[in-house]
Amino acid sequence: MIIKVSKGHYQIVEKKKIILRTGFLGSGIGLGIIDKENEIAGLCHYVLPYKEHDIEVEEGEVVLSGQTMIPLFLEELEKKGVDFASAGVAIAGGSKYKNISDFLNIGEINFKVVQSFLMKYPINPDNVIVRIGFSCQSFLEVNLKEKILKINLNGEEETL
Numbered sequence: 001m002i003i004k005v006s007k008g009h010y011q012i013v014e015k016k017k018i019i020l021r022t023g024f025l026g027s028g029i030g031l032g033i034i035d036k037e038n039e040i041a042g043l044c045h046y047v048l049p050y051k052e053h054d055i056e057v058e059e060g061e062v063v064l065s066g067q068t069m070i071p072l073f074l075e076e077l078e079k080k081g082v083d084f085a086s087a088g089v090a091i092a093g094g095s096k097y098k099n100i101s102d103f104l105n106i107g108e109i110n111f112k113v114v115q116s117f118l119m120k121y122p123i124n125p126d127n128v129i130v131r132i133g134f135s136c137q138s139f140l141e142v143n144l145k146e147k148i149l150k151i152n153l154n155g156e157e158e159t160l
Contacts, residue, residue: 005030008055008063010044010073014080017145025093027107029066029114029132030140031073032090032149035082041144042082044073049106049113066113074117084121088160090149092140094132107133129160 002019005011007028011020020043022030028047035041046066053065064072078084091114094107111132129151131138136154143150149160 005043005045007045007047008065008069010042010069012040012042012073012076012080013144014041015039019145020142022093022140025138025140026095027093027097027110029091029093029107029110030138031070031114032092032140032142033077033082033084033087034142034144034147034149035087036147037086038081038083039144039147040077040080040082041142042073042077043140043142044069045140046070046110049109066110070114070117074121078121084123086124087127088149089118089123089128090140090142090151090160091128091130091132092138092151092153095138096133096135127160129158131158 005020022045031044033042046069048065050065051067054068055063094111096107131151134153139152141150151158
């Protein structure tokens with residue numbers, strides 16, 4: 001089964017052969033975490049960096065920013081028992097468009113938001129894959145069925 005994690009949301013699964021997948025990331029960020037031993041996986045996908053950009057699109061349907069969502073996502077993973085020291089982590093997206101000035105580079109700002117929250121956890125740098133700032137289509141997949149993280153950059157896949 002494949003679950004698409006839409007922008008401004010996250011999903012966590014335990015002990016199920018499920019694939020979590022983002023849509024096209026663009027300047028947004030996909031943060032995937034997989035604890036293979038405990039069989040817990042999560043995927044977070046956001047487009048706007050700061051809390052003031054949280055949007056209620058309709059009654060009860062809120063699209064969250066990275067600043068709001070990432071702490072909720074990481075805390076829930078921690079409560080479920082993710083071992084951050086051995087977990088695999090993938091960060092993708094933050095595309096930079098060719099003709100955009102640096103002060104409007106929302107992809108870079110989005111990446112800094114995710115970095116600031118991840119610093120609080122004992123993540124092993126050898127278990128991290130980061131693909132940020134490419135000016136091409138990117139997607140992220142957390143596959144608990146095969147116990148892998150997969151980043152797709154313009155059709156080319158890389159796994160961890």
